[in-house]
Amino acid sequence: MAKQLYNPPSPLETRVLSKRFGLEGSETLDVYLANDGFKAFLKAKEMTPEAIIEEVKTSALRGRGGAGFPTGLKWSFVPRTSPKPRVLVVNADESEPGCCKDRLLIEYDPHQLIEGILIASLAVDAHVGYVYVRGEYRYLVEKMDRAIEEAYARGYLGDNVAGTGWKFDLHTHSGAGAYECGEETALLDSLEGKRGVPRMKPPFPAVAGAWGMPTLLNNVETFSAIPPIIRDGGAAFAALGTPKNGGTRLMCLSGHVNKPGVYEIPLGFPMMKAINELGGGMRNGKKLKAVVPGGSSCPLLKADECDIPMDYDTLAKVGSMLGAGGMVVLDEDTDMVKFALRIMRFYQHESCGWCIPCREGTTWLRKILQRFSDGHGRREDISLIGELSKNMLGRTFCALGDAAAMPTISIVEKFTEDFEKYLVAKEAVAV
Amino acid sequence: MTFSPQLEQRFAKLLTRYPEGRTRSAVIPMLIYAQDEVGAVTRELIDEVAKRCKVTPVQVDEVVGYYSMLHRKPQGKFHVQVCTNISCLLVGGEELYEHAKKKLGVGHKETTADGQFSLEEVECMGACSWAPAVEINYDFHHHVTPEKLDQLIDGLRKAQ
Secondary structure, three states: OOOOOOOOOOOOOOHHHOOOOOOOOHHHOOHHHHHOOOOOHHHHHHHHHHHHHHHHHHHHOOOOOOOOOHHHHHHHHHHOOOOEEEEEEEEEOOOOOOOOOOOHHHHOHHHHHHHHHHHHHHHHHHHHEEEOOOOHHHHHHHHHHHHHHHHHHOOOOOEEOOOOOOOEEEEEEOOOOOOHHHOHHHHHHOOOOOOOOOOOOOOOOOOOOOHHEEEEEEEEHHHHHHHHHHHHHHHHHHOOOOOOOEEEEEEEEEEEEEOOOEEEEOEEHHHHHHHHHOOOOOOHHOOOEEEEEEEEEOOOHHHHOOOOOOOHHHHHHHHOOOOOOEEEEEEEOOOHHHHHHHHHHHHHHHHHHHHHOHHHHHHHHHHHHHHHHHHHHHHHHHHHHHHHHHHHHOOOOOHHHHHHHHHHHHHHHHOOOOOHHHHHHHHHHHO | HHHOOHHHHHHHHHHHHHOOOHHHHHHHHHHHHHHHHOEEEEEEEHHHHHHHOOOOHHHHHHOOOOOOOOOOOOOOEEEEEEOOOHHHHHHHHHHHHHHHHHHHHOOOEEOOOOOEEEEEEEEEOOOOOHHOOOOEEEEEEOOHHHHHHHHHHHHHOOOO
């Protein structure tokens, strides 16, 4: 592996989850223990499951995998007293274009993740967990395996966790290349050894998940936020962010900025400040054209819509999403037709084919966008792209259809002039 | 089929990881780890994994057809995966992929005549903040330029 993935600490960041990044041996249990490790688990062990969940609710932590659902509420849905055993699943399938944060949390602080999982296990009375890692992240499967092995050897996993008598087993599980498996029910099918296709909901995984057992499924970053929340209190975490948008999150900055990287910032951090200060401004002195705020499935924002704080509710108000933290910055020279085509090529490739609106919709949208990009677009295609996309919205089992439609609708509506340019060029050739 | 002791050990662990009677869960990890050793998911491997996980061969076969990293034919010794998804696209991912095609003389999912290199245009692999990115087998390479890719490929060739 080449050089480290984290940035030199910036005063603009608020490092809570990433505070150990950069410490020599941050991936080892010794360094973890020497830097607040397992204090939270021991504290949680003395709390009732209800009190743990209450603390997580107080923190206003929202799922970092993309949907932004309140984590404490999700935990409260798991029937703790079910006669069926409860299962914990960590979603480390990070596949949303623009997102690359979970890599760092596993690579540089796997024991923080383990501790977060253990605290969740207390809250829902679970005794087994699986870390589902995408196949392309093989080196992280190895790193996670090493951390798990070390935790077992030192008594932080197994029959007597940290000497408390708590029993918990944790395993890794490798995927084999499928964006769809980041969707929680498809992930569960994949964990069961099947093709990763989404399930009908309800029942939700909290009630009937892996092997029909009640399952708590959260993103790597969500679990990693739990130790600081329990250690320092939910209120302290909540106070870092804005109301209903607690804490900090890892933002993956990429595209046309001078300093792309993964930065930990509080919820509510101003978007323009992220671009101009954290990101060091636009590359080559170009002007900002658009921003993908949270990963490829989020509707794009035009430059004049970007003067906003980055929290879930503000993004929803402007018609987009904070997603999984993948912020992609586009400069004035970006060809939005080509950009829309690349997004649709991705979704068409990754559509699992289970639902017809998504399977056929992404295929036809790709064809139309390809035709446009090749210079054979027709004026009526512009409205057809929007119309076809809207026909996919809400008509599929999982959110992949929506994920393909939403950015496409935003591009064709907000950047119509980019499509017009292709028509003008075509007419010029015809003359 | 016989595998290396390391792989056998891995299989043994995998089969005990899941709740009782749920060995089907081991199918996908078993396939990908075995593929690394065997070179491809062969008919024989499908039957072997089915036997070990106590499922039918068709239940393994349908999985092979679904996951993009599982392949039935051998790839090059070095499988060069170039990302052209949005973050890479913005900073030269497509140009890098075109360069890789010329450099290796092969196209998408093709292998060089000597069996050393295969090429694939891949979807986002989670290296967006260090784009453009290339993964060769399981090794990530970040901020890759055409020159850097040449050096990487030439280096691997020389090491032969």
